[in-house]
Amino acid sequence: QQPVQSPQAVILREGEDAVINCSSSKALYSVHWYRQKHGEAPVFLMILLKGGEQKGHEKISASFNEKKQQSSLYLTASQLSYSGTYFCGTGEYNNNDMRFGAGTRLTVKP
Amino acid sequence: DARVTQTPRHKVTEMGQEVTMRCQPILGHNTVFWYRQTMMQGLELLAYFRNRAPLDDSGMPKDRFSAEMPDATLATLKIQPSEPRDSAVYFCASGLVGNEQFFGPGTRLTVL
Numbered sequence: 001q002q003p004v005q006s007p008q009a010v011i012l013r014e015g016e017d018a019v020i021n022c023s024s025s026k027a028l029y030s031v032h033w034y035r036q037k038h039g040e041a042p043v044f045l046m047i048l049l050k051g052g053e054q055k056g057h058e059k060i061s062a063s064f065n066e067k068k069q070q071s072s073l074y075l076t077a078s079q080l081s082y083s084g085t086y087f088c089g090t091g092e093y094n095n096n097d098m099r100f101g102a103g104t105r106l107t108v109k110p
Numbered sequence: 111d112a113r114v115t116q117t118p119r120h121k122v123t124e125m126g127q128e129v130t131m132r133c134q135p136i137l138g139h140n141t142v143f144w145y146r147q148t149m150m151q152g153l154e155l156l157a158y159f160r161n162r163a164p165l166d167d168s169g170m171p172k173d174r175f176s177a178e179m180p181d182a183t184l185a186t187l188k189i190q191p192s193e194p195r196d197s198a199v200y201f202c203a204s205g206l207v208g209n210e211q212f213f214g215p216g217t218r219l220t221v222l
Contacts (some may be wrong), residue, residue: 044210100153
């Protein structure tokens with residue numbers, strides 16, 4: 001079942017913050033976050049695993065609330081390069097059965 | 111610089127024709143995924159393989175789509191016969207279980 005993302009779109013000025021939310025109706029094992037720029041493939045940002053372990057490599061943070069079956073992606077002091085569509089992917093069993101949300105389109109303006 | 115490769119990058123075909131898309135996963139990755147992306151439906155999981163074995167293809171229309179991994183370096187997605195509603199970008203991704211997925215550049219399919 002597809003997770004639900006909100007908001008659908010957001011427009012920011014450089015330096016502003018944003019939060020993107022992802023929720024699921026099913027118990028989650030993991031949450032993936034990806035960013036896709038227009039005409040390109042999705043690129044990995046971060047994985048959050050049940051139990052609290054977080055893996056990522058960019059200056060973007062995220063949280064994973066297992067009880068609420070929700071994850072949030074935090075973009076602080078946004079840069080122009082942050083523009084793109086952000087997808088969360090949720091996995092129920094060891095990341096094999098992953099479904100992506102509809103995406104959140106983020107636009108950062110100068 | 112290891113990356114997932116997909117061929118062809120673009121394909122235009124006529125309704126009823128067979129379409130085969132190929133993917134070379136990153137060497138050593140044990141999981142391969144096929145996704146379809148459209149404006150209306152977003153990113154849909156069509157099939158995935160673990161250690162070359164198909165684990166889930168419930169997202170695929172079984173009557174016309176088929177996915178295989180004849181060996182560890184090649185995954186294929188076939189549509190026969192193709193229909194205009196199959197027009198989309200098809201992504202292949204590979205990874206290790208429990209880790210991120212690396213996406214290929216995609217195949218943009220147009221069925222006339």
